[in-house]
Amino acid sequence: MRGARTAARPAPPFSPPSWRGKGGRPALRLARLLAAAVLTLGLATAARAEFAPEFRQLGLGVDAATLATDGYEGFACGTNGGPPGLTLTGWADYMKCAPEPASGLHEVYAEYGTRIGRISEMFREQFEEELWLQQYGGTRMANFPVVLSLLFDDAGIARGFRVVTDTRAAIEDRGRAYLLRQRVMPMYGDGEWDCIDRPPKPGESGVGDVFINQVCKKTLDGKYVRIETHFFRRPGQTGVDVNGQFVPGEYDSLTRWEVFDASLPAAALPA
Amino acid sequence: MIRRLALAALGALALGGAALAQGDPRADFLSGASKSCSACDLTSANLSRRDLAGAELADAILVDAVLFDANLAGADLAGADLSGADLTDADLTGASLAGARLFDTIFFRATLNLADLSDAEGQAVIFRHALLQRAKFDGAVLPFSQFEDTRLAGATAIGADFRGSSFRAVNMRALDLTGVVIIGADMSDTNLRQAKLAGADLSRSDLLRADFEGADLTGVDFSGARLLTANLRNATTTGAVFAGTLMPDGTTRPP
Numbered sequence: 001m002r003g004a005r006t007a008a009r010p011a012p013p014f015s016p017p018s019w020r021g022k023g024g025r026p027a028l029r030l031a032r033l034l035a036a037a038v039l040t041l042g043l044a045t046a047a048r049a050e051f052a053p054e055f056r057q058l059g060l061g062v063d064a065a066t067l068a069t070d071g072y073e074g075f076a077c078g079t080n081g082g083p084p085g086l087t088l089t090g091w092a093d094y095m096k097c098a099p100e101p102a103s104g105l106h107e108v109y110a111e112y113g114t115r116i117g118r119i120s121e122m123f124r125e126q127f128e129e130e131l132w133l134q135q136y137g138g139t140r141m142a143n144f145p146v147v148l149s150l151l152f153d154d155a156g157i158a159r160g161f162r163v164v165t166d167t168r169a170a171i172e173d174r175g176r177a178y179l180l181r182q183r184v185m186p187m188y189g190d191g192e193w194d195c196i197d198r199p200p201k202p203g204e205s206g207v208g209d210v211f212i213n214q215v216c217k218k219t220l221d222g223k224y225v226r227i228e229t230h231f232f233r234r235p236g237q238t239g240v241d242v243n244g245q246f247v248p249g250e251y252d253s254l255t256r257w258e259v260f261d262a263s264l265p266a267a268a269l270p271a
Numbered sequence: 272m273i274r275r276l277a278l279a280a281l282g283a284l285a286l287g288g289a290a291l292a293q294g295d296p297r298a299d300f301l302s303g304a305s306k307s308c309s310a311c312d313l314t315s316a317n318l319s320r321r322d323l324a325g326a327e328l329a330d331a332i333l334v335d336a337v338l339f340d341a342n343l344a345g346a347d348l349a350g351a352d353l354s355g356a357d358l359t360d361a362d363l364t365g366a367s368l369a370g371a372r373l374f375d376t377i378f379f380r381a382t383l384n385l386a387d388l389s390d391a392e393g394q395a396v397i398f399r400h401a402l403l404q405r406a407k408f409d410g411a412v413l414p415f416s417q418f419e420d421t422r423l424a425g426a427t428a429i430g431a432d433f434r435g436s437s438f439r440a441v442n443m444r445a446l447d448l449t450g451v452v453i454i455g456a457d458m459s460d461t462n463l464r465q466a467k468l469a470g471a472d473l474s475r476s477d478l479l480r481a482d483f484e485g486a487d488l489t490g491v492d493f494s495g496a497r498l499l500t501a502n503l504r505n506a507t508t509t510g511a512v513f514a515g516t517l518m519p520d521g522t523t524r525p526p
Binding site for chain 1: 301302303315317319320337339340357359360362364379380382384400402404420422442
């Protein structure tokens, strides 16, 4: 008889016995669960899609544990846009990098295109001219040699993206490094930039008539974008020697492009 | 009993409070709360772009530290160990590096005007493109270092040892290099006009096209050096040794 009753009211094939054991209305519970699953999936998708990447697949919100290392090499702890520090095996090693004092984020440096870069460099050294491949070689953006890094929080989620033109690049590359901003700023729209032109400090001077020490900031789509540009001579840099001869490369020329999650505490965001 | 326990607890709290007030100099320094960390172990520390002007880092261990673009103007780094450290683009104007250890240290395009590097010790230091005007290298021992494209106006290097180093095309006009040791160095195309080189050892160095016009070369050892097409006009060469030297006119002096 019990068997006949069971046969008359078969349990849904997808309903686990434990649901029935807890009592209540299975259909309603199922609906709630489905709704929760849809919501969770939606939120997860939204979280992933919240930030558009800044470069290739690199950008805010990416997870160090799942971020592909293919195409990247030379992983190391970043040094605030400087030379690489402790060698790493990939993004997932972010916790080996000491947190930055202000933001508490862990900076991971990476390179790409080094093989073509080396070939281009050898070509340039031997023939003293640029190989057409050079723009595809080395860690370059828009043909500017750069230092690239992602900044991860303790959970391994990228909350910062940093690109600084490589100040150790050849003179001709370094000389035009300040122009990278012309390629970056339009990516975030031309209007509503909050820019400050810093006046020269004692001993600083322009390169000819040009003195640029500018910081531009903008918040959009949950991102805090900051672009710092330098093109000036530091104290002691004159561009000519005591004999009046031209000395190339005596100036500070760089673009520092940083993007942070705008939801970070204000103290964590660079001013 | 309860009173004793309470007193002990109070004592422990007071001690803990005192320890907290004293703080950890290294942690405070790394967090940016302090600029004082003498004799601290800061091996491999990332101090890039940090404002460390006037920092007290005497005898600190900064081996393999990254101080890229850091502001170290007026900092006290006397006796510090900066071996393997990268100070590219750093500002060390007026900093004291007296007696510092500088093995494989990178000062590429750094500003070291008025810096004191006297008695510094190291090897293969990279000073390329650095500003070293009125820097003091007296008694420094820095063999196999690179000084190409540096600015050395007004610098002194009395009794310093730069053997095997490269000074190619550097302007060393009127520098006081009395007793300097630059054995086996690349000094081709250097401008040494009116430089004070009395008692210096330039043996086996490449001095191709070097300009010594008006320089004091009293007692300088040029043994085995290449002085081809060098300019010795009005230079004081009293007591100078030219054994086996390839002279400006292409002749070789007997060894």
